[in-house]
Amino acid sequence: KNQVEQSPQSLIILEGKNCTLQCNYTVSPFSNLRWYKQDTGRGPVSLTIMTFSENTKSNGRYTATLDADTKQSSLHITASQLSDSASYICVVSDRGSTLGRLYFGRGTQLTVWP
Amino acid sequence: EADIYQTPRYLVIGTGKKITLECSQTMGHDKMYWYQQDPGMELHLIHYSYGVNSTEKGDLSSESTVSRIRTEHFPLTLESARPSHTSQYLCASSGRDGGTPTNEKLFFGSGTQLSVL
Numbered sequence: 001k002n003q004v005e006q007s008p009q010s011l012i013i014l015e016g017k018n019c020t021l022q023c024n025y026t027v028s029p030f031s032n033l034r035w036y037k038q039d040t041g042r043g044p045v046s047l048t049i050m051t052f053s054e055n056t057k058s059n060g061r062y063t064a065t066l067d068a069d070t071k072q073s074s075l076h077i078t079a080s081q082l083s084d085s086a087s088y089i090c091v092v093s094d095r096g097s098t099l100g101r102l103y104f105g106r107g108t109q110l111t112v113w114p
Numbered sequence: 115e116a117d118i119y120q121t122p123r124y125l126v127i128g129t130g131k132k133i134t135l136e137c138s139q140t141m142g143h144d145k146m147y148w149y150q151q152d153p154g155m156e157l158h159l160i161h162y163s164y165g166v167n168s169t170e171k172g173d174l175s176s177e178s179t180v181s182r183i184r185t186e187h188f189p190l191t192l193e194s195a196r197p198s199h200t201s202q203y204l205c206a207s208s209g210r211d212g213g214t215p216t217n218e219k220l221f222f223g224s225g226t227q228l229s230v231l
Contacts, residue, residue: 004156034220043120043204043222044157089157102220104156 002027004092006105014113017080021108023073023090031093035064035075038087038107047075047088080112117141120205120223127195128231135190135226137205143221146188149204150174151225157204163188195230202227 004025013019025033032051036044048057048064050073056065061078077084087107094101118139127133139146144165149157149172159172163182177199178192188207192199205223 041202041225041227043206043224045222046219049219102159104158106154106156109154 002092002094002101002103004090004103004105006088006090006108008108009106010109010111012111012113013080015080015082019077019080019110021075021077021088021090021110023075023105025071025073025090025092025103027071027092027094027103029094030068030071031095033064033066033073034091034093035062035073036089036091038089040086044089077110082112082114085110085112118205118207118221118223120203120226122226123224124227124229126229126231129194129196131195131230133192133195133228135203135205135228137188137190137223138186139188139207139221140186141207141209141221142185143207143209144185145208146182147206147208147220148172148178148180148188148190149206150176151202151204161190195228197230200228200230 007022034049035047037047038044047059047062050057050066052068063076066073087109089107090105092103121136146163148161150160151157158174160174160176161180163169169180169182178190180190202225204225206220208218208220
């Protein structure tokens, strides 16, 4: 069964600290993995997209890694800010052309305290 | 900044009412989608369209219907709303936008939070 599991379910950190969110998947065949940020009451916004051949990709203070062998990905947030408080969703696609079938994780709810 | 818009942002209605959730995009994307999301849960695809006059049901069974008469417009309709329809509804569209077929970008609207009393 194709699944995307994220951990932790929720996380609280202090402003300025770093954190790492995890995503494990069983989706096969694998096409790409995406990380989204979703503010409360808003739609998700894309942070990174990684294909099979990419091990790491950065977007400002966000760095995503991918290990296609172990089917694991992580999202590292550096020097957290209050505006980083949001749900971070891992999404895996199973097809090589166009968008394919998307499998969504339930997200990690990150809270950054001052 | 994504050019995809949903109205209304919030809607509170009584049981049995007919409602239409609007979604429009100005990016010229052929593909559009409707997702349903409950608090703390994953997004579930309820409808999608790959172009004008093309609509398909998604993975999650839904009593809603959609239409795609124009490329930019993808409204969702509930003929008779029930409390079980209370949820957040997210519209999305996808296109190459300079990327490859594999990295086709998915853009979301801000969502409509529906509450049926």
